[in-house]
Amino acid sequence: MVSEKGSLFYEVYEVFSKKTDTSALQHQFSLLAPNQELAFIMAKENFFRREQVADIWVVKREHIKRMSQEEKEALNHLEKNYRETKGYGYLKKKWRQYEQEQLTEKDIMGGGEG
Amino acid sequence: MEISTNERMDHFMNRINDGEKIEADDWMPDDYREALIRLISMHGISEIMGALPEKEWVPKAPTVYRKLAIMAKVQDEMGHGQLLLRVAEDLMEPLGKNRDDIMKDLFSGKLKFHNVFHMKAPTWGDAGVIAWLVDGAAIISQTMMLGTSYGPYGRALKRICAEEVFHAQHGESIIMSLAEGTKEQRALLQDSINRWWSSLLMFFGPRTNAETGHSNQDKNMRYKLRTKTNEQLRQEFLTKYVPRVWALGLTIPDPTLRFDAESSEWKYQQPDWEEFKKIVTGHGPKSKERLALRVQSYEMNSWVREALGTCRISKVTR
Numbered sequence: 001m002v003s004e005k006g007s008l009f010y011e012v013y014e015v016f017s018k019k020t021d022t023s024a025l026q027h028q029f030s031l032l033a034p035n036q037e038l039a040f041i042m043a044k045e046n047f048f049r050r051e052q053v054a055d056i057w058v059v060k061r062e063h064i065k066r067m068s069q070e071e072k073e074a075l076n077h078l079e080k081n082y083r084e085t086k087g088y089g090y091l092k093k094k095w096r097q098y099e100q101e102q103l104t105e106k107d108i109m110g111g112g113e114g
Numbered sequence: 115m116e117i118s119t120n121e122r123m124d125h126f127m128n129r130i131n132d133g134e135k136i137e138a139d140d141w142m143p144d145d146y147r148e149a150l151i152r153l154i155s156m157h158g159i160s161e162i163m164g165a166l167p168e169k170e171w172v173p174k175a176p177t178v179y180r181k182l183a184i185m186a187k188v189q190d191e192m193g194h195g196q197l198l199l200r201v202a203e204d205l206m207e208p209l210g211k212n213r214d215d216i217m218k219d220l221f222s223g224k225l226k227f228h229n230v231f232h233m234k235a236p237t238w239g240d241a242g243v244i245a246w247l248v249d250g251a252a253i254i255s256q257t258m259m260l261g262t263s264y265g266p267y268g269r270a271l272k273r274i275c276a277e278e279v280f281h282a283q284h285g286e287s288i289i290m291s292l293a294e295g296t297k298e299q300r301a302l303l304q305d306s307i308n309r310w311w312s313s314l315l316m317f318f319g320p321r322t323n324a325e326t327g328h329s330n331q332d333k334n335m336r337y338k339l340r341t342k343t344n345e346q347l348r349q350e351f352l353t354k355y356v357p358r359v360w361a362l363g364l365t366i367p368d369p370t371l372r373f374d375a376e377s378s379e380w381k382y383q384q385p386d387w388e389e390f391k392k393i394v395t396g397h398g399p400k401s402k403e404r405l406a407l408r409v410q411s412y413e414m415n416s417w418v419r420e421a422l423g424t425c426r427i428s429k430v431t432r
Contacts, residue, residue, distance in 0.1 A: 010212055010423075011201075018358075028199050028267070032213065034422035046193050047273075069140040 012040035012061040015047060018054045031062065119235040130338050135265030139203040146337050149330060150264055151205050153339065155216050158198030160228040164248075165191035166407045167231070171241050183284050183429075187245065189276045197270040203267065221409055223396045229316050232398025239292060240305030245285025247310065247316075251317045252353060253278045254347050293362040300364075305360065308367045312385040316349065319344040320387055352380040 013036070015028040026048050033039035039058040046054070067075075081087030085105060095102040122141055129136065137143055149366065163374070175181040203213055217259045220226035230248050239396070257276050262268045292303040321344060334340045342350075353373075359366055368383045392398065 009213070012204075029197060030204075031196060032200065032203075034419075038422065042196075045189075046196055049189065049193070050277075066139070069137075091354070 009045045011035075013043070013063050015039075015043040016057040016059070016066060017043075017047070019052055020054050025055075025057065033058075036060070048068070118121065130263045135268065136263055137265050138207075139325065145333070147205055147208075147316070148269065149185040149333055149337060149339060151202055152330070153334070154198055154205070154267055155202040155219075156228075158183055158195050158202055159220050159225055160231060161218065162195035162229040163231040163242075163404055165195065165406065166405060166411065167235060168241070168244070171238075174238070174243070175256050176238065180288070187281050190281065194270075194274045197273060199266075201264075201266045201270050201355065217412060219242060221412075226394050226396075229393045229398070230310075230313050231408060232393045232401045233313050233406060234309070234398075234399050237302055238288070239302040240268055240309065242285055242288030242292060242303065243306040243310050246289050247285070247314055247355060248317070249278055249285060251280060251314055251351050253351050254354070255318065258347060259340055259343050261338075267339075277322060287360070291363065307364055308432060311367050312389075314351070315348065315373075315382065315385045315389075316346040316390045316393075319364045320390070321345045321348075349380055352382070356380070356414075 008091050010032045011034065012030050014030050018025050028043075031039060031046055032041050033042050036058060038040045039060075040056065043058050044058055047099050054078050123143055126136075126141065126143060126146075138147075165188045166183065168191065172181055172185050175184050177304070199213055199216060202216065203211075206212065206215065216225065221247060222228070232245070235244060256271050256278065260268055260271050260275065262271070289303065292299045331340070331343055335343070352371075356371065356373075358368065371380065373379075373380045374381050393401070397403075
């Protein structure tokens with residue numbers, strides 16, 4: 001039996017794609033390939049035999065910095081209310097006291113539009 | 115700060131019970147990893163072991179349309195194998211193992227594949243029954259695991275299930291043609307159903323440990339790898355397909371088969387679980403031949419892996 005332990009044939013690539021020009025890039029899955037060119041061919045064969053696709057990226061996994069479990073869990077503890085509109089919810093009541101409606105996100109964003 | 119194994123285990127079980135998904139690089143207990151490797155490598159290799167004999171049907175399929183359809187199905191099954199083996203490999207990586215080890219375990223008989231792929235499939239009727247009912251059974255067990263606690267497996271299954279629907283309909287279409295065909299075609303189809311019935315019942319595995327001496331279903335349920343028992347899945351299968359087989363005027367080779375309204379359960383004759391044990395341990399009617407087909411394909415293609423895998427090295431040294 002042929003033994004190919006540690007063979008360069010088996011390198012992990014991550015596959016990303018966009019369904020249409022305007023959609024966001026989405027992770028599809030990973031695959032094994034000996035090089036980028038074959039990774040790309042296999043990505044097409046493995047994941048896009050039927051579904052519509054506008055763009056495909058393949059990236060060698062070792063070139064991606066991923067988060068560890070600890071790093072991911074640390075994210076959950078960050079309080080960022082000061083960065084978000086929900087941190088300013090109390091203003092609605094305040095404006096009422098001054099007999100004014102608070103400007104909604106749409107009102108604020110829509111200021112410059114005709 | 116040192117975290118004890120107990121604390122890690124509690125945290126892990128809390129994550130699972132909260133419906134969080136475990137990812138490949140997350141901490142997991144050894145027996146969770148082992149259960150996943152066993153389940154997913156068996157599933158992945160079964161996809162490939164099923165595709166190999168199925169591809170033999172391409173030249174023999176009766177029309178160009180059928181040839182194209184079965185070729186597409188074979189390609190899907192190979193793709194499913196690729197997806198699942200990737201999931202298994204990422205779990206095996208910390209143990210210093212890769213795809214090569216999966217192949218070696220298959221060839222040595224350590225890694226099992228599904229009972230149905232050890233069986234004979236001599237006629238076109240069998241090709242239809244396999245696509246309709248074997249894939250139908252596979253859909254039932256795979257959709258049950260879509261919500262599995264292991265994230266990468268769930269994502270692989272989502273892709274797989276979408277394609278299985280096409281396989282089942284391709285099977286239905288073959289079955290419909292034969293059922294509406296000549297007397298000979300109907301007889302051919304009936305023969306196939308008779309031949310496959312006990313394998314279909316076996317597909318879901320034994321009801322309890324009592325039948326085969328061991329079963330992993332309890333542990334797999336606790337770890338939320340699966341949510342239903344073998345018997346629940348088998349009952350769903352019977353509810354879904356028995357009335358349809360009967361509606362086509364075909365019979366099922368079990369005179370005791372009936373739906374018991376009182377217990378809301380199908381009553382059926384148990385398949386021979388001793389035989390099941392023999393089949394899945396590589397002593398089925400086609401076990402050796404199918405494995406030989408796999409070894410042959412692995413060896414025939416080894417030059418490709420060699421040529422592509424070493425080209426980077428040779429460029430550097432020259």
